[in-house]
Amino acid sequence: MEYNPRQIEKKWQNIWEEEGAFEPSADHHKRKKYILSMFPYPSGRIHMGHVRNYVIGDAIARYYRKQDWNVLHPIGWDAFGMPAENAAIKHNLHPKKWTYENIDYMRKELDSLGLSFSKTREFATCNELYTRWEQEFIIKMFESGLLYRESTVVNWCEPCHTVLANEQVEDGCCWRCGTQVVQKKMPGYYIDIVKYADELLGDLKLLEGKWPQQVLTMQSNWIGKSVGLNFKFALSDDSIARLGGEFDGFSVFTTRADTIYGVTYAALAPEHPIVKQLLKLGAVADAPQIEAMAQMTERERAQAPKEGYALGIDALHPLTGEKVPLWCANFVLASYGGGAVMSVPAHDQRDWEFAQSYHLPVKQVIQGDMSSGAFTLSGTMMGSGEFDGMDSVEAKAKIIGLFEAKKLGQAEVNFKLRNWGVSRQRYWGAPIPFVHCDSCGLVPEKVENLPIVLPDDVVITGEGNPLQNHPTWSHCHCPQCGKEATRETDTLDTFVQSSWYQLRYATDPQKWRTEGINKADANYWLPVDQYIGGIEHAILHLLYARFFTRVLRDLGMCDIDEPFDRLLTQGMVLKEGAKMSKSKGNTVDPDQLIAKYGADTARLFVLFAAPPQKELEWNDSAVEGAFRFIKRLYDRKTKATFRDLPQIDHSMLSSESKEARAKTYEALRKSTEVYENSFTFNTLIAACMEALNALDKQSDPAVWSEGIYILLNLLEPIIPHVVTELSDELFGRANLSGAIALKDEVFVQDSITLAVTINGKKRTEIVMPSDASEAEILASAKEAGTKWLEGMSIIKEIVVPAKLVNFVVKPS
RNA sequence: GCCCGGAUGGUGAAAUGGUAGACACAGGGGACUUAAAAUCCCCCGGCUAUUGCAGCUGUGCCGGUUCGAGUCCGGCUCCGGGCACCA
Incomplete structure (x- = not known):
């Protein structure tokens, strides 16, 4: 009978469904x-x-x-x-x-x-x-203090009256109406993931060897833990006056306290309260540029050239008391380290570039080569008063100690990781179960009233928030005091x-x-x-x-x-x-792939095309080979004349049959590693193809039966329909349960082939009995390589067992 | 811009630091056939040479470590993923 995937696949899918074959057992033992x-x-x-x-x-x-x-x-x-x-x-x-x-x-x-x-x-x-x-x-998280409400900036489209996802912003404009998107402050719900940052980071170690290193590295960088010093820059008296007395200083975080004497300016994010205050008072020259900077998203700023504006006010250096000019710069992130940095152009590449652009002074405080930009390594301290001559790593700890002793600042741990904003101003999400009450404030819904469900009768146009637009949905009573109140219309992040x-x-x-x-x-x-x-x-x-x-x-x-x-x-x-x-x-x-070739071919193809970890560039012409292999396997069912795993005397077999068994058991040996560790199914499938090719070159019925018995077992997870069909017919499915034992005798080789290489370059091969001694191998190799060894003296002889011989030579 | 990956024949790929290209796809040649399909057999990195044996070269680029590097190290190029409101 011809291989008919449609019929076979339907048949077994129905049987599996009837048997409930894939439901787990409730037995926890x-x-x-x-x-x-x-x-x-x-x-x-x-x-x-x-x-x-x-x-x-x-x-x-x-x-x-x-x-x-x-x-x-x-x-x-x-x-x-x-x-x-x-x-x-x-x-x-x-x-x-x-x-x-x-x-x-x-x-x-x-x-x-x-x-x-x-x-x-x-x-x-x-x-x-x-x-x-x-x-x-979510309510429990709120009650435990882990979930809170706070205002941050979002992408806002004024005509659509709606918040836009980053994906909905195209070149800074709304995807629907094309209007310039603005950054607008809005309240939202946050979960304090930073509280768990240390645990999430530390436990990555437990995943070593079990998760791809690449993912562990990315997560670790994302959490971005850094240890450093937080201190307060005091403002000069005239600067305090210019700010209307509202501020007397600001905090900065640095991981390089050892470079503190190299500070030549300080930079604030355009969102920093001091910058806002200057803008409010009209006390800054470049106000329009700074406001434009604040309208850019973080990523736009990162991609833009470094840009900054002098604010015309000064901070005081915490140790020297010198005046440090303040700048507003696009590379200072509002979301990190308090939105302010101390700048040390001599020892930070970013500060160095900025100082070059704006002709700001550079003061070197660690000895090192500065011919090609900032010197960012550790070294011997200089120009740093009492710390001169000290190693900068040691000085860093001392300087933090000094700040703590003088109550100027303290050691601090900072994370790049930011708290998780979970609210979305959208309809199709889980409603956030809170109520806004004029008397009680933000109140969680009573658990017995859950779930808070979405209304079905909404009109979705892309303008505004459908839950806010709904005439009645948000009307409710306060779960605490019972007065009229408003239901939260934000929904949860998916x-x-x-x-x-x-x-x-x-x-x-x-x-x-x-x-x-x-x-x-x-x-x-x-x-x-x-x-x-x-x-x-x-x-x-x-x-x-x-x-x-x-x-x-x-x-x-x-x-x-x-x-x-x-x-x-x-x-x-x-x-x-x-x-x-x-x-x-x-x-x-x-669907077309499955309709034309069947599910088994689609499955085989997708696993054969590339190892799973690798990108797979789509190419539909390669499916044919997968289909052909299944068909060949199916056609060989007549070769399996034994109903069970046969007993075979390996020594009595032809060399072709021995080779077929070796290939079959090689595939079996490979399968454990593939299914349990490497998941490189492409190599297992290749090994099965090699085994089938080798079986085809011989005719021993017992070897054929054994080969098919084993190959079906190995391939069942990959092409289950055709395998179950064949196994059912040939072996009553006995080969589809449990593991099959390896047989070591099939791997024993009478002779081995070794490459003969000279100075690492392959020249010829020798075939040796598998028990040949190293001396015998060298002798044979020299004889085989005479042509290349003439007129040369051998400096070194290397024998890699079962692989190769290498002669290191030079003209004599 | 920042973080993380990848690059091997015409194509998908294989290769504990040890014979590069297994296994397939595409292509070429042949057998079978009235013919086609299917199936089976052979060839198949590049260049040179050839009656024949063969030689050189080759894993994105440049350099290094090593008896020996696709594999390890340093520096690039290009491509891809993520960057917190796509999922």
């Missing part, structure tokens, strides 16, 4: 594996990035299930978010309807790939039951939902109505043993989820610190050199 691929945003259709993500996860889940682990492999939908509202604006569709229709369509697409998901645990984060528990967590879904999946769905997270279930299943997702989530999602899990732990919901034990970051699927994404519209439709 069983050894478990929690295999999780990041859940998708229901954008409409799946793309190749999804296929890659879910096929990798599925192969790992199937591998462990085959070894009789209790496997949790769930799927769900990250269902809130902006694209649903964009669809509403563009096509006048309700976000809820759009989202659920997308989910239904994408579920069918994923089903057609034969993914082994636990279906009873599927949910969408826009479900009210999910929102209900999330709102309770990163909040994706920060605890791994705990929700672990909770038995029968408890979903009464519990957000079941502690016993969570403690059994968590941490996720293998998490799989795109490298683009390396920082934000993974850091927020690590943080949120710890917060829930501290609120008593679980006993987990790290949610994800091991992480595999798949490379992106690129097309035309760029990320395939819904916003760029450069997607490839996997």
Whole structure:
């Protein structure tokens, strides 16, 4: 019979569904594996990035299930978010309807790939039951002081009367109406992730070897811990007067206290209160330029050339009392270190460049080469009074000590990490469960009133905030005093939902109505043993989820610190050199691939095309080979005449049959490493292809039967439909449970081939008995290499066992 | 701009510091066929040479360490990801 993927795949998908084959056991005594691929945003259709993500996860889940682990492999939908509202604006569709229709369509697409998901645990984060528990967590965070309200700047479009996401700002203008976007101060909700910064940073060490080093480095840099000195610059008397007596100084943070004597100016961010005050009093010459600077986003400023304006006021150097002129500069971040820096052009590259541009003095205080810019290393102190001659590392500690002793400042730890802004002025999100009461202020909703659900009757135009525009929704009564009050109209960032879904999946769905997270279930299943997702989530999602899990732990919901034990970051699927994404519209439709070749071919192809960690540049012509391999495998079923793993006397076989067995067992040996550690499925598939090629070159029925028995076992996680079909027919599926033992005798070689290299360059080869001594090998190698050794004297002889011989020679 | 990666034949790729290009795709040649498809066999980095054996060169660029570097180190180039309201 011909290979018919359509029929085979449908057949086994139905059987698996009927058997509930992928539902985990509730028995917490069983050894478990929690295999999780990041859940998708229901954008409409799946793309190749999804296929890659879910096929990798599925192969790992199937591998462990085959070894009789209790496997949790769930799927769900990250269902809130902006694209649903964009669809509403563009096509006048309700976000809820759009989202659920997308989910239904994408579920069918994923089903057609034969993914082994636990279906009873599927949910969408826009479900009210999910929102209900999330709102309770948010209230608990507020009550524990971790969540607070504060004003910061957002992108604002005046005509649309709405806050814009960074993505919605194109060249500084609104994506809808093209108006220049302004930076506007607005209140929002924040979660104090900085409070957990030290734990999040320190625990990265526990993930060494389990997460890609690249991700650990990125997270560590993102948290950006630095230890230094915080001190206060006093303002000169005339400067205080110019500021109307409102300020007498300002704080700065520096990691280079050792360069304090090299300060020649100080710089403030355009948002700094002192700058604001000068602008307010009209007491600064370059006010329009400074205001323009304040209108730029942080990233625009970082990309712009360094720019600054003298403020015409002075601070006093804390140790020398000298006047230090103040500048307002675009490279000073308002969000870090108090929005002010001391500037030491001699020992900081950024300050040096700025000083060059504005002809500011440079004062060297550490000995070192300054011919090509700032000297930023440590060294011997100079021009620093009592610290001269001291090593700068030692001087740094001494100077901090001096500031502390004189009560001028103190040692301080600073983080680049900023608190997590979780509020969005949008409709399609989880409502933030608070009420604004004229008498009581900000009051959390009563837990028994949760969930606070979205109204369905909204008009979404892109103008204003639909919840604010709604005639009645925000009218409510204060949960505390009962007076008329206003419901909060902000909704939660969608990163909040994706920060605890791994705990929700672990909770038995029968408890979903009464519990957000079941502690016993969570403690059994968590941490996720293998998490799989795109490298683009390396920082934000993974850091927020690590943080949120710890917060829930501290609120008593679980006993987990790290949610994800091991992480595999798949490379992106690129097309035309760029990320395939819904916003760029450069997607490839996997449905056509599946319709033409079947799910097994699609699965094999996506795993064979490249190692998972690497970027995959899309190329549809390579699918053919994957299909051909499956077909060949299928056609060889007639070669398996034994119904079980045969007993074989290796020594009696032809050399071709020996080679076939060696290749087969080589693939088997490789498989453990691939499925459990490296995930380089492409090399395992290549090894299986080599084994099949070698089996084809011989005709021993026992070797054939053994080969097919083993190859089916190795390939089941990758191409499960065709493998189960063949295994069912040939071996009654006996080869699909448990591990197959290696047989060492098949790897024993009679002879080995060694390369003969001269000065590292390969010249020829020799074949030696595998038990040849080093002396015998050298003798043979010299004989084989006579041609290149004539007239040369051998300086050194190197024998690398089973690999090569190298002669280091020179003309004699 | 800052942080993190990547670069190997026409293409996707393989290679514990030890014979570069396994395994595939595309291409070329052949067998089978009335023909085509499918299948099977052979060739396939570049240059030079050739009846034949062969020689040189080659893993983005420049330099270094080493008996030996695609792999380690330093400096670049180009491409990609992230940069806190896309997910």
